Amino acid sequence: DTAVSQTPKYLVTQMGNDKSIKCEQNLGHDTMYWYKQDSKKFLKIMFSYNNKELIINETVPNRFSPKSPDKAHLNLHINSLELGDSAVYFCASSQESVFYEQYFGPGTRLTVT
Amino acid sequence: EDKVVQSPLSLVVHEGDTVTLNCSYEVTNFRSLLWYKQEKKAPTFLFMLTSSGIEKKSGRLSSILDKKELFSILNITATQTGDSAVYLCAVEAAGANNLFFGTGTRLTVIP
Numbered sequence: 469d470t471a472v473s474q475t476p477k478y479l480v481t482q483m484g485n486d487k488s489i490k491c492e493q494n495l496g497h498d499t500m501y502w503y504k505q506d507s508k509k510f511l512k513i514m515f516s517y518n519n520k521e522l523i524i525n526e527t528v529p530n531r532f533s534p535k536s537p538d539k540a541h542l543n544l545h546i547n548s549l550e551l552g553d554s555a556v557y558f559c560a561s562s563q564e565s566v567f568y569e570q571y572f573g574p575g576t577r578l579t580v581t
Numbered sequence: 582e583d584k585v586v587q588s589p590l591s592l593v594v595h596e597g598d599t600v601t602l603n604c605s606y607e608v609t610n611f612r613s614l615l616w617y618k619q620e621k622k623a624p625t626f627l628f629m630l631t632s633s634g635i636e637k638k639s640g641r642l643s644s645i646l647d648k649k650e651l652f653s654i655l656n657i658t659a660t661q662t663g664d665s666a667v668y669l670c671a672v673e674a675a676g677a678n679n680l681f682f683g684t685g686t687r688l689t690v691i692p
Contacts, residue, residue: 509667511624511682558623567673567680568615572623 471495472573474559480579481549489544489576491559499565500542502534503558505575511558516565517542546578554580583608585672587683594690598660602686604670605652610679614646614653617669619685624669627655660690 472493481487493500499518505511515534516523522534531547546553559573585606594600606614613631617624628637630646630653637644641660646653657664667685674681 509619509669509685509687511669511671511685513680560623567671568613568626568629570626572625574622 471571472559472561474557474573474576476576477574478577478579480581482581483549483551485549486545486547487549487578488546489557489559489578491542491544491573492540493559493561493571493573494540495561495563495571497561497563497571498539499562500536501560501562501570502542502544503560503572505556505558507555514544515542518565549580551580554578583672583674583679583681585670585681585683587668587670587686589686590684591687592689594660594688596660596662596690596692598690599656599658600660600688602655602657602668602670602688603652604654604683606670606672606681606683607651608672608674608679608681610675611648612673612675612679615671615673615680616644616653616655617671619667619669620665627668657688660688662690662692664688665690 475490501516502514514528533545536542556575556577558575560570562570588603616627628644633648641658644655667687669685670683
């Protein structure tokens, strides 16, 4: 069984569009995260969310918004896509915001043309 | 500004060689340092270090932290082609969302 899954695996879209990436975890974890990894492999945390609070990295544009319909899901919505949004986006989960026990999803490669 | 710097950026070695990867950091309110291995997909966790001078070991991989000099090293002995990957160092600071990654070291092991 896949612990953390993301869909789609690849996403190609044009500038200005709005898109969503879905993430689901079946580990019963209470905290989920979104990361962005650019073409130089630089990984940066964007959000962490548990059932108590959403914590946003201050450098993330407000075009990005995470939405959690329930504890097992944290979807990423991106409005007005820009070329610089092209990256691999990883979802992850852990229990009680413990980073070293994070499980990462397989990633979604977003290409904005 | 908090930062994590890894060196070298890339490294090519032959099977059987021993490699040392470096990670230096300047992070306020240090909590822990994490090492990850990333092959084609998502990072996988290797080690977490919180105390200076205590070596963590897993098979041919080992790591140690120096909190005075603000760096860590990851050693891989008797390298194999399966060790080829990007190795990421990350430093966790106290507070939420405070996980800072380095740019990684790309290791290539050739037969």
